Amino acid sequence: MKQSSTFRSDFLWALLALAILALIPSLSSSRVLLDYVIRLAAMGIFATSLNILVGYGGLVSFGHAMFFGGGAYAFALTMQKTSAPIPLAMLVAILFCAVMGFIVGAICVRLKEIYFSFLTLAFQMLLHSVILTWTSLTGGDQGLTGGIPRTPFLGINLADHTQFYWFACVMAVACLLLIRTVLQSPFGYTLRMVRDSAERARYLGIDVWRVKLYAFILASSLAGAGGIIMALFVSGAFPDFGYWTMSGEAIFMIMMGGLNIFIGPVVGASLLLLFNDVITRSTEFHGLALGIVVLLFALGFKRGITDFVQQLFQTIKNKRDAQ
C-alpha cells in the first residue's frame, strides 16, 4: 500500500519538475540556458546513477565514467555505422553498458571497499586506453567526430534545438523517476541493508553479491543513458567522457549536493556545472581552481548542501514543536 502511495507522490514530483522545465524556454530563449539544462540532464542522470552505488549501496566506485563514456561511444558509433533509428541505438548503448557493468561488477563487487574503488578505477583506465589506441574505430584522442545523424523518429526531430531540450528533460526525469522507484522498492531497502550490515543481510538469507551486482548493473546502464544525452549534445564522443577526472567530478557532485537525499546529486551537478563554466571562462588552470574548492569542501563543510538544508528545516521544526 505504502509502496504505491510513495510512487504516486514521486510521480507528481516528476510531473512538477517537467512543468517547471517546460516553462524555461518560454521565459528565456537564451541558448546558453537551454544548453545548461541539457548538460545538467546528462550529468544529473550520471551523478544520481553513481549515487545508487555510493549513497545507497556503500560501494564507492571511482570508475563510473567508464559507463558514461561507454554509453556515449556505443550510441554514437551505432548511429554512425548503422542506419538504426535513435531509440534502437539508445537501447544498444544501454545494453552495452549493462553487459559491461555485469562483467566489471561481477569481478569487483566482491572486493572490500578500497579494493573496489581502485579496481573500478583501473577498469576505467583500461577502457580509456582502449578508446585512445583503437583509433580506427574511435578516432583516438581526437574523439569520435563526424557528427551523429539525427533522423526524426516518432515525430520527434532532435535536430531542432527546442525539441532536443524537451527530449533531454523527459529522459532525465524518467531516469530519475526510475531510480527513485527502484530505491523505494524492497530491492532498494535490501541494498541499504547490505550497505549497513552485509553480515546481517547474509544471515537473513540475502545473496549479498547478487544484490550488489544488480545495483551495479542498474547504475551502469543509467550512466550510459546520461552518456547518450551528452553524445547527442556534443554530436560525438570524446575520450574525456571515460577519463578518471569525470568519475572524480561525479563523486564531488554527489558529495557537494549531499548523498543522503535523493535529489542531492542533481543539486551538486547543477552547482559543479555552473562552477566549471565560471572557472573555464576566467582561468586556464581549471584543475587548480577545482582542486582548491574540493579541498575546502572536504576539509571544511564535510557535508552536502541538501544536508544543510534538511538540518535547517529540522531546526525550524524542532523550534516550532518546542513552542
Add this chain to the structure above:
Amino acid sequence: MNPSALLDCLSSMSCIVTQLSTGMIVGSLLFLVAAGLTLIFGVLGIVNFAHGSFYMLGAYVALTAYRVTGSFALSIVAAGLGVGLFGLIFERFIMRRVYNADVLMQLLVCYALVLMMDDIVKIIWGAEFQSMGMPDEFQAPPLFILGGVVPVFYVYLIAAAALIAVVLWAILNHTRLGKIVRAAAQNPTMTSALGLNTGLIYAGVFAFGGALAGMAGGLAAPVRSMSPGMGFSILIESFIVTVIGGMGSVSGALVGALMIGLIRAFGTIGFPLFVEGLMFIAMALILILRPNGLLGKETRA
C-alpha cells in the same frame, strides 16, 4: 596482435636479454612507487590516490636539480628529499584530517591534490613534454650481454632500485625503527598506548613513501619524457602491482613489480596494443585465485 613475434623473441637469447633488461627497469621503478603505496596502506590503512603525483613531482624536481647542479646523483637525492618534504606537509595539514573519515573523503582529498598538482607543474615547468636527456656519466656504449643490448644506465637504475630495496628491507626488519613501524601497522591503538607517538610514525611513513616515489620519478627522468598528468598511469600500474603482491606487503610489491615489468616488456612484442589488457588479465586471475594477493595477509578491516 603478433604472437609469432613473441615466439621468435623467446627463441633468441639476445632478444630475451634485451627485453629482460627493459622489464627489469620498468619493474624497478614500479617497485619503488608501489613500495611506498603499500607501506602507507599497511601502516596508515589508507590508499594514497595521489601517489602518482609524488612520482611526477620527483621527476620534475630531479629535472630542475640536474639542470642546476649537473649531477644526476644529486638530482635523485633532491627528488627524494623534496618530495618527502612535500609528502610530510601534505600529511600534516591535509591527509591527517581525513584518517577517520570514510574512503569517500580520502578519495576526494587525493582527487583535489592530483588536480592541483597537475596544474602547479604546468605553471612551474610548462605544459609541453620535457626530457632530461641521458646524463653525461651514463653516455657510454651499451653493454652486450649474450648478444642482447643493455644500455649502461639500465644497469645503474636496477642497481639503485635494488640498493633501495635492500635498505628498506633492512630498516623494516632489523632496526628498532622498523619494529615500531611494523607495530603501528599491526595495532595502532596498542602502539600508542605503549607511549609511542603514532602521529609521528604516520607522518614519517607517509613522507618516506612519498620520498620513494620521488626517487623513482628522478630515476625515470632520463628514460621517460615528462608531462603534467604523467603520474596517473604509474599510479594505476603500481596499484595493480600492490594488488598482485598483496596490499601492505613490501616483498609482495617486489614480486608484483617484476612480474608487471616482464609482462610489459614481453607483451609489447607479441601484443603491442594490448599490453594494458595483459596486466589486467594477470591482476584479475590473481584476484580470483588469491583474493589477498600473492604474499598478502588478511586485509585490515
